Amino acid sequence: MRSSKxxxxxxxxxxxxxxxxxDAAVILLPKEYSTPVVISSPHSGTNYSEEFLAISxxxxxxxxxxxxxxxxxxxxFAPEYGVPLVSAVFPRSYIDPNRExxxxxxxxxxxxxxxxxxxxxxxxxxxxxxxxxLVANGAEIYRQKLKFEDAQHRIKFYYKPYHDELSKLVLDAxxxxxxAVLLDCHSMPSCGGSNDRDQGRRRADIVLGDCYGxxxxxxVIDFADKTLSSLGFRVSRNDPYAGAYxxxxxxxxxxxxxxxxxxxxxxxxxxxxxxxxxTGFSSLVTNLRLxxxxxxxxxxxx
Numbered sequence: 001m002r003s004s005k006x007x008x009x010x011x012x013x014x015x016x017x018x019x020x021x022x023d024a025a026v027i028l029l030p031k032e033y034s035t036p037v038v039i040s041s042p043h044s045g046t047n048y049s050e051e052f053l054a055i056s057x058x059x060x061x062x063x064x065x066x067x068x069x070x071x072x073x074x075x076x077f078a079p080e081y082g083v084p085l086v087s088a089v090f091p092r093s094y095i096d097p098n099r100e101x102x103x104x105x106x107x108x109x110x111x112x113x114x115x116x117x118x119x120x121x122x123x124x125x126x127x128x129x130x131x132x133x134l135v136a137n138g139a140e141i142y143r144q145k146l147k148f149e150d151a152q153h154r155i156k157f158y159y160k161p162y163h164d165e166l167s168k169l170v171l172d173a174x175x176x177x178x179x180a181v182l183l184d185c186h187s188m189p190s191c192g193g194s195n196d197r198d199q200g201r202r203r204a205d206i207v208l209g210d211c212y213g214x215x216x217x218x219x220v221i222d223f224a225d226k227t228l229s230s231l232g233f234r235v236s237r238n239d240p241y242a243g244a245y246x247x248x249x250x251x252x253x254x255x256x257x258x259x260x261x262x263x264x265x266x267x268x269x270x271x272x273x274x275x276x277x278x279t280g281f282s283s284l285v286t287n288l289r290l291x292x293x294x295x296x297x298x299x300x301x302x
Contacts, residue, residue, distance in 0.1 A: 021089075021161050021162075021165055022157060022158075022161055023047060023089055023090060023157070023158065024088070024089060024090065024157065024158050024159075024161035024162045024165075025086055025087060025088055025089055025161065025162045025165050025166075026072070026086075026087045026089055027084065027085070027086050027087075027165055027169075028076060028078065028079050028084065028085045028087075029079060029084045030078075030079035030080070030081075030082045030083065030084060031079075032082060033082050033084075033173075033176065034081070034082030034296065035081065035082045035083060035177075035295075035296035035297070036173040036174065036176070036177035036178075036179050036180045036181055037081075037082075037083045037173075037181045037182075037183065037292070037295055037296050038083065038084055038086070038166070038169045038170055038173055038180060038181070038182050038183070039075050039078050039083055039084070039085045039086070039182075039183045039185060039292075040085075040086045040087075040166055040182065040183070040184050040185065040246065041068065041071045041072040041075065041085070041086070041087040041088065041185050041186075042068075042088050042092070042096075042097040042098045042162070042184065042186075042246060043066075043067060043068035043071065043088065043092040043096075043098065043186055043187075044067060044068045044069065044070065044071040044072040044073075044087055044088065045067070045087070045088040045089045045090045045091045045092065045094075046064070046067065046089075046091060047089045047090055047091065048060060048063065048091055048094070049094075052094055055142060055143055055144070055146075056093075056141050056142060056143065057140060057141065057142065057143045058135065058139055058140075058141060061275070062135060062137070062139060063091065063093045063135060063141070064091075064275055065135050065136045065137050065275075066091070066092045066093045066132070066135045066136045067091060067092060067093075067275075068092070068185075068186045068187040069187065069266070069270055069275050070187075070269065070270060070277060070281070071185050071186060071187050071264070072085065072087035074185075074264070074269065074281075074284065074285055074288055075185060075288065075292070077285065077288075077289055077292075078292060081289075081292050081293050081296045082296060083292060083296060084169050086162070086165055086166045086169065088158075088162050090158045090162075092132070093132055093135055093141060094131075094154065094158070095130060095131055095154040095155070095158050095159050096128070096129070096130055096131070096132060097158075097159050097162045097163060097245075097246070098184070098186075098244045098245050098246050099123060099128075099129060099130040099244070099245050100118050100121075100130065100245055101130060101155050101159055101160070102114075102116060102117045102118055102130060102151075102155070103117075103118045103119075103121050103123055103124050103129040103130045104117045104118070104119060104124065104129055104130060104131060104151060105119065105124050105127070105129050105131075105133055106119050107133075108131065108133055108142070108145060108146055109145055109146050109147065109148050109151070110145040110146070110147060111147055111148050112148075113148060114148075123244075126195075130151075130155070130159070131146070131151055131154065136189075138195070166182075166246075166250075167250075170182055170250055170257060174255075174256055174257055178256060179256040179257070179258070180256065180257045180258065181216070181220060181258045181259075181260070181295070181298075182246075182250050182251070182257070182258065182259040182260070183260055183262055183295075184243075184246045184247055184250075184259060184260070184261045184262065185261075185262050185264070186241075186261065186262065186263045186264070187263065187264045187265075187266045187270075188203060188207065188241065188263040188264070188265060188266065189203070189266060189272065190202065190203060190265050190266055190267035190272060191203060192240065197240060203236075203240070203265055204233075204234045204235055204236040204265065205228075205233040205234045205235065205264070205265045205268060206228055206233050206234070206235050206236075206262060206263065206264055206265065207235075207236050207237070207238075207239065207240065207241050207261075207262075207263040208221055208224055208225060208228075208235060208236070208237050208238070208260060208261070208262060208263075209237070209238050209241050209242045209243035209247060209260070209261035209262075209263065210237070210238065210242070210243060210247070210251070210259075210260055210261070211238075211242050211243040211247055211248055211251065212238055212242055214248075214251065214253075215243055215247045215248060215250075215251025215252075215253070215258070215259045215260065215261075216251055216253055216258035216259055216260045217253045217258055219298075220258045220260060220298070221237065221260060223294075223295065223298055224260060224262075224291075224295065225237065227290075227291055227294045227295065228291055231287045231290060231291065232287070233287070241261065241263050242261075243259070243260075243261040244261070246259065246261070247259045247260070247261045264284075267280075268280050268284050269281040269284045
């Protein structure tokens with residue numbers, strides 16, 4: 001796999017770094033836990049195997065258009081505030097951990113899919129299942145059809161280990177504090193695309209998604225909204241993103257597990273065409289630090 005280096009720019013003694021979850025995840029853990037907050041970044045992985053590149057009809061740069069570029073870097077300070085960070089190492093275009101494990105398009109495979117595969121979801125129909133048919137700009141990924149055993153391999157060695165680690169951290173937080181708060185972090189294009197319902201419309205700086213009130217308590221999203229707004233961000237809720245698999249799967253407020261999806265407007269910190277960091281990156285990190293510091297002290301778990 002192509003290397004995806006985790007940079008630790010502040011005091012290394014604040015971190016315990018785990019890089020041993022195969023090619024599935026990098027986890028930054030605090031030496032001392034002080035909050036039930038857990039952060040995940042499922043779409044910022046950049047490890048493209050030579051095998052994957054060989055079966056794709058696209059160049060690496062085009063495959064990268066599906067990444068939530070640099071999101072894990074934006075939050076790598078998290079352990080300084082007692083917050084663990086789980087980041088996928090594999091790219092979203094290889095397998096998407098923010099889908100059900102078997103959301104698969106039967107037309108992508110040369111053999112029959114098992115009956116338990118979810119083949120009719122809107123995401124599959126759009127080309128963005130667990131194994132996507134398209135990248136973000138609508139280009140086809142593969143030269144030829146895949147075998148189901150390939151999907152099984154990706155799920156076993158990439159998807160499942162990522163979620164096993166994330167689930168453990170969330171459940172450990174709830175056990176320790178009686179509650180867990182999962183922030184599932186993403187980035188979004190600055191304007192709606194041609195296939196989006198907000199086509200051509202300038203998006204908010206940050207979109208908070210709680211599955212329309214189902215994945216986290218009102219006090220959590222209200223606090224996040226108020227804090228981010230006070231930092232100067234334009235915030236919207238559930239529009240155009242309300243939350244996908246991770247938010248729905250983990251978010252169980254009645255069981256004291258709150259899951260909140262955060263979408264960050266890419267124009268705040270990167271050049272969307274060149275996929276490079278912009279001068280706004282450092283100021284965004286400064287504000288995200290203030291947000292995570294405030295959230296880590298939220299009294300919802302008192």
